[in-house]
Amino acid sequence: MNVYDSGKIAACLVRLGYQQTGMLEIADLVIVNTCTIRAKAEQKAFSFLGRLARLKTKKPGLIIGVGGCVAQQEGEKILRRVPQVDLVFGTQAIERLSLLIPKIEDKRCRIVDVGLMEKPDLPDAVPDRLIDDPVSAFVTIMRGCDNFCTYCVVPHVRGREASRHPDRIIKEIGDLVQSGVKEVTLLGQNVNSYGKKEGLCSFANLLSRVNSIDGLLRIRFTTSHPKDFGSDVINAFKTYEKVCDHIHLPVQSGSDRILDRMNRKYTRALYLDKISELRDNCSAIAITSDIIVGFPGETEADFAETLDLINTIQFDGLFAFVYSDRPNAPAMHFKNKISEDEKRKRLQAVLALQENVTRMKNQALVGSVQPILVEGVSKKQSSGRFKRPLTTAQWTGRTPTNKIVNFYHTDSRQRRADIFPGKIVRTRIEEAYAHSLWGEPVGLKSTTGGLKGEESYAA
Ligand code: 5AD
Ligand code: SF4
DSSP: OHHHHHHHHHHHHHHTTOOOOSOGGGOSEEEEEEOOSSHHHHHHHHHHHHHHHHHHHHOTTOEEEEEHHHHHHHTTHHHHHSTTOOEEEOTTOGGGHHHHHHHHHHHOOOEEEOOOOSSOOOOSSOOOOOOSOSSEEEEEOEEOOSOOOTTOOHHHHHOSOEEOOHHHHHHHHHHHHHTTOOEEEEEOTTGGGTTTTTTOOOHHHHHHHHHTOTTOOEEEEEOOOGGGOOHHHHHHHHHOTTBOSEEEOOOBOSOHHHHHHTTOOOOHHHHHHHHHHHHHHOTTOEEEEEEEESOTTOOHHHHHHHHHHHHHHOOSEEEEEEOOOOTTOGGGGOSSOOOHHHHHHHHHHHHHHHHHHHHHHHHTTTTOEEEEEEEEEOGGGGGTSSOOOTTEEEEEEEOTTOOEEEEEEEOOTTSOOSOOTTOEEEEEEEEEOSSOEEEEEOSOSSEEEOSSSSOEEEO
16 A cells, blocks of 8 residues: 555656655655554664664755654654654645645745544545556555454554545556556455445445456455455456456454454454355465464464464465554553563464465466466576576566466567566466476477576477
8 A cells, every 4th residue: 555655655746846766865855655554664664764864964955754654643753753854744645745845845844744534535536656567556446444453553544444436446447557557456454345335336346347447467456354255255256357366364363362352353263164165166266364473362272273273274375473562553552461572482383384384385386387477577687596598587477376486588589579577478387485486488489498497498
């Protein structure tokens, strides 16, 4: 969501006459778009602001802005903590940036704009934004959250849930596709409740409309909440060919007692039922999840239930976090906090268990042929890990199940490039690693390089 918002912020700055630079030292203005979901994210934001403050002592004209959830949460306290900051703007103030920045430029005043409306105005116009990735783009379909999980800061910094009108979402995706985008990820804190409050169409209907956009190849969405995840969306994986076979369904804990204290409003049994229904409907589906370890009062027995759930479900991937207190989230006042040492131990146990499962899941794909949406040349290209001729590129892309696949390809010079970002390439999986797969394109006329090395073949 912050990536999406950063694109809007960047477009606004460009309209005001700024140019993007990758070099912090030469920037006239820096906006830090912050996250406060966990304590570590907030610490990172402040340590980066410390770096900017030092930069400003060398370059007093530098304008520093702080946006996003830390800005929303801390407001003018940020001005006291980091006196070099000029602007603090909250999660609902992005649309006002084009007015705020000229004021600071003209008057060199300091501004805090962190109002949070109960019923936020969602801007009518399709947002103008810069996107980094020419192939895959995020599209926010709703903002805020009404769920109030007891550990979570989101409802307090992003406000109440509000959905955008489907016509505007469809128009935005249509424009992205016109500009070359092939894949969209629909974003919301709880996409399954899309449109309910406003009486708009259901999320499954929205998927159906997005599915019929010509030129779009793949649809992803995040995040789903187990309590609202219904059969209509489960069926969408089968019904709509562009909806990718991957679901991120955060479970947070395997213990009913802890789920209740987290105010998640579902049980372990209900979660397991959803997983069965998903797998019955779509046997290829990849399932990933989030886990919080060390929630206040989590006993050894509760934690054992979480490990057991992970073992039972065999997720394709897992994001695991140690619990941290967040301002205004009720769990900060809960008793029986777990020590930092114990939380780390539990985190390691989860990660070790999942690592084996992920490897096995990846290994099971070896020998299969997967359609890869090519994203670009892989970052490893320049690392020298695999010594290849210069005409050979190491490409990277993803399976519909969201697994990263890297492969080599050499274009024959006489023909136009037959691999490029945005193309779907059928790839035979050759090797499985912990976080990625290695493949070999099939059915291409030009030469491709093998994994280990020296051989190449003409398919
Ligand atoms: N402590 C640790 N993890 C948290 N998450 C959200 N709030 C907290 C917190 N206070 C995790 C949840 C959520 C993910 C985005 O971040 O697992 O799904
Ligand atoms: Fe936070 Fe719960 Fe809302 Fe997700 S559903 S954003 S965890 S309050």
